[in-house]
Amino acid sequence: xxxxxxxxxxPRSSPRRFPRQxxxxxxxxxxxxxxxxxxxxxxxxxxxxxxxxxxxRIAKPEEAPAPSNVMDVxxxxxxxxxxxxxxxxxxxxFYWGYGVEEALKKKKIxxxxxxxxxxxxxxxxxxxxxxxxxxxKQLKDRxxxxxxxxxxxxxxxxxxxxxKRSSSLDxxxxxxxxLPIQLFLSVPQMWKAPSNLVMTRAAKEAGVEHVELVYEPQxxxxxxxxxxxxxxxxxxxxxxxxxxxxxxxxxGDFVSYEACEDSAQGASIGLALIDAKGALCGSExxxxxFLYWLQSQVSNFAAKCEGLHLSTTACLQKASEMFEAVKQNxxxxxxxxxxxxxxxxxxxNTETWQIKLTPKVIRSFFDPVVSTxxxxxxxxxxxxxxxxxxxxxxxxSQYLLDKLQERYSHRVQILGQATAAxxxxxxxxxxxxLRYDSIIERGMPASESFGIAQVETWDxxxxxxxxxxxxxxxxxxxxxxxxxxxxxxxxxxxPFDEDVFVVYERWCPILQKASKGRWKAPGKxxxxxxxxxxxxxxxxxxxxxxxxxxxxxxxxxxxxxxxKDGTTPLKKGIECWGDExxxxxxxxxxxxxxxxESSTKGKVFEIYWRLTVTCRGANxxxxxxxxxxxxxxYDEEGVYQASEVELTEDKIIEICTATxxxxxxxxxx
Numbered sequence: 146x147x148x149x150x151x152x153x154x155x156p157r158s159s160p161r162r163f164p165r166q167x168x169x170x171x172x173x174x175x176x177x178x179x180x181x182x183x184x185x186x187x188x189x190x191x192x193x194x195x196x197x198x199x200x201x202r203i204a205k206p207e208e209a210p211a212p213s214n215v216m217d218v219x220x221x222x223x224x225x226x227x228x229x230x231x232x233x234x235x236x237x238x239f240y241w242g243y244g245v246e247e248a249l250k251k252k253k254i255x256x257x258x259x260x261x262x263x264x265x266x267x268x269x270x271x272x273x274x275x276x277x278x279x280x281x282k283q284l285k286d287r288x289x290x291x292x293x294x295x296x297x298x299x300x301x302x303x304x305x306x307x308x309k310r311s312s313s314l315d316x317x318x319x320x321x322x323x324l325p326i327q328l329f330l331s332v333p334q335m336w337k338a339p340s341n342l343v344m345t346r347a348a349k350e351a352g353v354e355h356v357e358l359v360y361e362p363q364x365x366x367x368x369x370x371x372x373x374x375x376x377x378x379x380x381x382x383x384x385x386x387x388x389x390x391x392x393x394x395x396x397g398d399f400v401s402y403e404a405c406e407d408s409a410q411g412a413s414i415g416l417a418l419i420d421a422k423g424a425l426c427g428s429e430x431x432x433x434x435f436l437y438w439l440q441s442q443v444s445n446f447a448a449k450c451e452g453l454h455l456s457t458t459a460c461l462q463k464a465s466e467m468f469e470a471v472k473q474n475x476x477x478x479x480x481x482x483x484x485x486x487x488x489x490x491x492x493x494n495t496e497t498w499q500i501k502l503t504p505k506v507i508r509s510f511f512d513p514v515v516s517t518x519x520x521x522x523x524x525x526x527x528x529x530x531x532x533x534x535x536x537x538x539x540x541x542s543q544y545l546l547d548k549l550q551e552r553y554s555h556r557v558q559i560l561g562q563a564t565a566a567x568x569x570x571x572x573x574x575x576x577x578x579l580r581y582d583s584i585i586e587r588g589m590p591a592s593e594s595f596g597i598a599q600v601e602t603w604d605x606x607x608x609x610x611x612x613x614x615x616x617x618x619x620x621x622x623x624x625x626x627x628x629x630x631x632x633x634x635x636x637x638x639x640p641f642d643e644d645v646f647v648v649y650e651r652w653c654p655i656l657q658k659a660s661k662g663r664w665k666a667p668g669k670x671x672x673x674x675x676x677x678x679x680x681x682x683x684x685x686x687x688x689x690x691x692x693x694x695x696x697x698x699x700x701x702x703x704x705x706x707x708x709k710d711g712t713t714p715l716k717k718g719i720e721c722w723g724d725e726x727x728x729x730x731x732x733x734x735x736x737x738x739x740x741x742e743s744s745t746k747g748k749v750f751e752i753y754w755r756l757t758v759t760c761r762g763a764n765x766x767x768x769x770x771x772x773x774x775x776x777x778x779y780d781e782e783g784v785y786q787a788s789e790v791e792l793t794e795d796k797i798i799e800i801c802t803a804t805x806x807x808x809x810x811x812x813x814x
Contacts, residue, residue: 182206185583186324188304190297191331191361191573192344194264195394195429196538197242198226198571199304202578203314203324210412212371215578216313217571218304225571229394231296232258241299256459262429263289265395267340268333269720271425276395276433290343294350301326301351327584328356329577331364332809333391333398334421338593339694339720341807346723349805357584358809359577362389362400363416365536367813368576369560371412381408386419386530388557390522392545393537395427399521401530412579413813420525426517428539431472432465434510439464439500453489453498463487464500471502475511477547479504508544515548522549526556535561536572580813586803587810588762592696595656595722595758595765595800598705599677603636603646607702610709611635611648635709640745641680649711652703655692655758656765670761676753676778683740683748687729688769690756692722692800726798728769736793737774753778755792763808765801770794 184205191198199218202210220227220242227242232254234240240248248254265277266289284292309318316324328348332341341358348356366387381387381404391398399422405415439461440446450460467485475483487498522533533553539545540561549559605612605628613619613630620634631646639645655675681688693705697718706713715721734740738750755778757768770792772778778790801807 183325186308186321186326187329187578187583188301188326189329189331189359189364189574189577190300191364191571191577192264193229193393193538194262194396194427195229196226197229197300198574199300200571200574200578201304201308203316204583210579210582212575212579215575216311217575218307220303220307227300229261229264231260231263231292234258239295239299241296242303256456256462259462260284260292262395263292267336267343268396268423269337269340270335270423271396274425276425276429290347291350293344293347297348297353298351301328301353326353326355328353329359329581329584330356331361331573331577332358333396333423334360334362334400334418335398335423337694337696337720338807339722341809342723342801345805345807349802353805355584355804357581358807359581360400360809360811361536361573362391362398362421362534363402363811364574364576364580365389365391365534365572366402366416366576367412367414367580368572369532369534369536370408370410370414371576371579373408373560381414381532383407384529385532386527387416387532387534388522388525388530389534389536390518390540390549391537392518392535392539393427394429394539395425396423397426397518397521397537397539398423399525401525401527403529412576415812418811422521422524424517424521426514426521427537428472428514428542430514431510432468434513435468435472436461436465438506438510449498453487453496454492455489460487467500471507472510472544473541474543475504475507476543477551479507483507511544515545518545519548519552522553526553530557533557533559535559581810585810586762587806587808589760589765589801589806590808592658593656593808594654594658594695594697594699596652596654596693596695596699596705597675597690597756598650598693599653600647600649601651601702602639603631603648604702605629605631608635608648608651610704632709641743648704650704650706652693652699652701652705654701655756655767656760658698670759672757672759674755674757676755679752679754680741680743680746680749681730681733681752682746683734683750685730687727688754690726690728690767690769692726692767693719694722695719722800726767726769726800728796728798731771731793736771739774763801763803763806764799766797766799769796769798 184203187202187204189200200215201218202215208214217225219225230245231239231241232245232248234248234253240254245259249256260280260283262276262280263284265271265274266281271277305321308314309321330344330348332344345356345358366389370381383404383406385404387402387404389400389402391400401419402416403419405417408414443449447457450457453460455463464487467487471483471485482504483502485500487500489496533549535546535549546561553559603611611632613625613632615625615628617625619625619630636646636648639647653675656673679688695718699719705715705719707716733750733752738752740748741751743749753772755770755772757770759766759768773791773793776789776791778785780786
């Protein structure tokens with residue numbers, strides 16, 4: 146039996162049998178890096194869930210990175226970090242970091258306008274959590290990518306202003322403006338490429354010409370290895386395992402690396418990934434436990450807030466901010482209660498609300514979260530684990546460090562921001578600039594595949610999930626006696642041909658995994674093409690094409706959905722690659738296409754379009770073309786005759802670029 150149809154689902158199309166397309170050589174790659182030998186401004190973001198830090202280095206040619214030329218950007222209040230808070234006022238003006246606090250004081254914004262924890266929306270395992278859903282509501286009509294682009298642009302402007310003011314640099318402001326910027330943006334090890342894509346596209350939208358993603362735990366390991374080399378009782382040796390418990394405000398990423406080199410290599414130490422897991426166990430969960438407790442202390446919390454002339458949101462926000470200081474300073478040895486006061490507005494009936502927290506109560510906020518962290522660390526500890534590194538905002542908690550020392554100090558050496566040997570610096574943002582001297586062009590990992598969903602003619606040999614075979618139990622309870630019978634919960638009658646039955650949302654690869662990476666490496670290229678038959682309605686101006694991504698070993702014709710009807714969620718490991726591609730259609734009538742009648746869509750055009758995908762290293766683009774009506778790609782017998790096809794003009798869309806690659810760098814060179 147021939148190959149099932151390859152037809153784009155949206156809008157639904159008539160099936161057609163298409164030949165398998167084989168990769169062909171593409172034109173050679175073009176090196177777009179014209180910055181060799183230039184002095185550059187390197188910026189490094191530690192883009193956390195609750196806090197943001199930024200380091201910079203003015204990289205001169207032939208000058209190696211060193212602690213002396215890596216500096217922190219200081220934000221308001223002379224802090225080297227800024228809170229991940231943002232808001233828009235009614236006029237659309239954007240506030241972020243410490244500016245949010247000032248805007249609240251001046252009543253330019255309300256507490257309900259404050260956006261927090263938006264990074265959780267990019268964690269595939271946490272995007273449906275209550276915290277993430279609350280953040281999504283705060284974004285209102287903006288996507289998380291659009292919001293991050295606005296935020297990055299504002300932070301970069303502030304960073305450049307700080308660098309211009311820095312008295313330690315021998316550069317005039319106009320010289321700083323003239324420097325090409327390369328941005329290192331840290332992401333969790335557990336993120337997959339579609340989440341990373343949101344960050345790189347946001348950076349591009351923010352005006353950054355070159356961005357390179359780097360792994361947060363690798364940068365932290367690089368920083369600590371460089372910082373403490375020669376100062377540890379036991380140095381890191383080849384084969385040792387470093388366990389990074391990167392616990393920030395919202396999440397914890399637990400990553401184990403095997404050292405491929407010893408600690409004498411400093412920040413450039415070779416690290417091989419062994420395991421990476423994550424959990425929703427950041428310091429914000431401690432705050433949430435406190436807020437739940439606080440609301441239980443009075444019979445009518447809303448009335449209590451009203452007495453302070455505060456909204457419930459504003460009262461909880463004030464309480465959380467006051468608790469933050471208690472949380473940071475609390476240790477396992479504390480025996481005295483902590484007190485703080487929530488002040489009402491000036492015209493409040495009740496002026497203040499005093500809160501008393503006993504050590505036992507404070508521990509009850511911490512312990513469930515700390516228990517999750519310990520469980521994740523226990524799961525990754527191995528005989529060869531020698532070092533536990535605890536970066537991230539929660540790593541500054543003395544209580545957390547006390548608990549980790551109590552449990553693990555006899556087995557491993559523990560390094561964190563609360564340890565005296567290291568100090569409370571920014572390990573991720575600094576570690577990136579100590580480890581990476583400049584952005585380099587890399588190929589795409591060989592494990593990545595791209596595809597589209599298509600409608601296919603039902604084929605019992607290809608669609609086992611849509612077929613009952615001889616001996617199977619039928620929905621009626623009877624046993625199937627025929628060789629095969631279609632499953633009508635999955636198979637539908639074709640809307641364009643009542644004699645044809647089809648299945649929807651089937652995987653059609655447009656760029657397959659490459660076991661040897663032959664189309665992945667820089668300098669090499671490959672091109673593949675896929676034909677689809679399509680019936681746009683007369684008057685349609687665009688074709689929508691959704692590209693999907695996966696690392697799975699997915700088979701051709703496999704359903705990409707978990708359910709039977711093609712409308713259920715995507716299977717685990719398959720994700721949308723950005724938004725749908727909205728491709729303009731030419732004037733089909735002017736090209737000579739004839740209108741046809743459809744029983745379901747009214748007047749339509751029958752077209753064949755070709756999607757050509759070209760991959761050069763980390764650059765991937767798609768080219769959309771339509772076969773003109775007098776030269777269809779198939780003759781009347783359905784024989785493929787591509788050599789005779791006349792196509793419309795190219796419509797090229799980039800889906801991945803080397804200058805904004807969503808595939809993080811993992812090696813120092």
